[in-house]
Amino acid sequence: MKNRTDFPNAGRVIVKIGSSLLTGGGRGLDQAAIGGWVAQIAQLRQSGKEVVLVSSGSVAEGMSRLGWSSRPQTLHELQAAAAVGQMGLIQTYESLFKQHGFHAAQVLLTHEDLSDRQRYLNARSTLLTLLELGVVPVINENDTVATEEIRFGDNDTLGALVANLVEADLLIILTDQNGLYDADPGLKPDAKLISQANINEPGLLEMAGGSRSGLGRGGMSTKVSAAKLAGRSGAATVIAPGAAQGILTRVMGGEDVGTFLVPDLEPLAARKRWLAGRLQVKGSLTLDEGAARVLLEAGRSLLPIGVIAVEGSFQRGELVACRDPQGREIARGLTNYGSDEARQILRQPSNRIAELLGYVDEPELIHRDNLVLV
Ligand SMILES: Nc1ncnc2c1ncn2[C@@H]1O[C@H](COP(=O)(O)OP(=O)(O)O)[C@@H](O)[C@H]1O
Numbered sequence: 001m002k003n004r005t006d007f008p009n010a011g012r013v014i015v016k017i018g019s020s021l022l023t024g025g026g027r028g029l030d031q032a033a034i035g036g037w038v039a040q041i042a043q044l045r046q047s048g049k050e051v052v053l054v055s056s057g058s059v060a061e062g063m064s065r066l067g068w069s070s071r072p073q074t075l076h077e078l079q080a081a082a083a084v085g086q087m088g089l090i091q092t093y094e095s096l097f098k099q100h101g102f103h104a105a106q107v108l109l110t111h112e113d114l115s116d117r118q119r120y121l122n123a124r125s126t127l128l129t130l131l132e133l134g135v136v137p138v139i140n141e142n143d144t145v146a147t148e149e150i151r152f153g154d155n156d157t158l159g160a161l162v163a164n165l166v167e168a169d170l171l172i173i174l175t176d177q178n179g180l181y182d183a184d185p186g187l188k189p190d191a192k193l194i195s196q197a198n199i200n201e202p203g204l205l206e207m208a209g210g211s212r213s214g215l216g217r218g219g220m221s222t223k224v225s226a227a228k229l230a231g232r233s234g235a236a237t238v239i240a241p242g243a244a245q246g247i248l249t250r251v252m253g254g255e256d257v258g259t260f261l262v263p264d265l266e267p268l269a270a271r272k273r274w275l276a277g278r279l280q281v282k283g284s285l286t287l288d289e290g291a292a293r294v295l296l297e298a299g300r301s302l303l304p305i306g307v308i309a310v311e312g313s314f315q316r317g318e319l320v321a322c323r324d325p326q327g328r329e330i331a332r333g334l335t336n337y338g339s340d341e342a343r344q345i346l347r348q349p350s351n352r353i354a355e356l357l358g359y360v361d362e363p364e365l366i367h368r369d370n371l372v373l374v
């Protein structure tokens with residue numbers, strides 16, 4: 001998505017809502033405001049868009065419920081606040097989405113879940129299944145267990161990782177400002193709003209400062225970094241004023257509101273570059289001529305029937321090399337089955353996987369989305 005006029009065609013969208021917006025600056029969950037976003041998300045869903053919500057606010061809401069006026073310093077207090085506040089968040093989303101006839105689903109993730117390939121694939125399958133079922137996933141960091149997340153984590157980054165995970169077209173980050181200014185407007189009142197910028201434009205990160213609300217984490221700098229991260233899988237990012245009336249509908253309609261950070265790669269190229277650049281090969285699959293050809297020429301998924309040999313020891317979700325019958329490496333990809341399972345299903349049609357293994361994770365050995373030609 002290189003232009004705002006493309007936004008009405010976005011099929012899959014991540015909406016991230018920050019703590020201070022959700023809690024009316026720390027006064028407790030702002031039911032009216034949340035009701036407004038939920039109504040817009042419901043409308044988007046009804047028009048056929050898939051929406052994943054990344055919602056902060058567990059610590060801020062926990063603080064409010066526990067009567068704490070400032071963010072606690074110790075980890076166990078932060079985690080306790082998160083545990084209390086997450087209840088309120090989920091109760092609110094559950095009851096508001098219900099009013100529009102939608103189920104919401106709580107998904108709590110840690111960064112580890114997304115860097116480990118097996119858990120990454122599991123999380124991906126679960127989220128895609130929820131979307132297929134018409135459910136709205138509501139994601140937050142698993143703050144009560146993920147100590148590193150509370151210390152360093154922020155939900156802008158999580159939103160971007162989720163955009164990568166489900167290959168969203170658009171990441172909308174709702175915040176308490178009109179968008180990204182050329183300096184923190186709280187410190188420089190004549191700062192100018194940036195309507196659009198390329199995510200790799202020099203100086204962008206320097207304009208973005210930290211958070212001063214005492215409720216959120218990261219401020220604008222994590223939003224700009226998140227836009228870069230989201231751009232790796234081709235997603236565009238809009239940082240938008242969450243309090244503005246009908247904001248999600250307006251952004252999705254292509255209106256010039258907030259800051260549009262334009263990605264510089266096509267979706268597929270970005271994702272494949274990410275795959276190619278980051279992973280270590282754990283084993284290899286030798287393909288027959290036909291499978292090698294469809295991978296190379298048609299960009300198709302790899303099915304077990306096209307595999308004639310499995311080398312090495314690997315787990316579901318790890319990176320393996322795909323070789324042609326002459327042994328040349330032609331592609332790399334994240335496997336849906338470990339080496340033991342792959343050996344049992346090679347040369348077999350996918351409809352025999354259940355009979356051979358007793359379960360089916362995916363009909364493909366490697367889905368084309370997780371495959372990169374070398
Ligand atoms: N260049 C900038 N433009 C806009 N806001 C900025 C900028 N630099 C820093 N900020 C600060 O970032 C804050 C938003 O980030 P944060 O408090 O983390 O909110 P959220 O809870 O929405 O993630 C703003 O309230 C503002 O104080």
Ligand SMILES: N[C@@H](CCC(=O)OP(=O)(O)O)C(=O)O
Nearest residue numbers: 019056057058059155216217
């Ligand atoms: N998981 C934390 C997220 C904290 C966070 O990133 O907040 P924000 O900067 O407001 O998005 C919480 O729910 O409190």
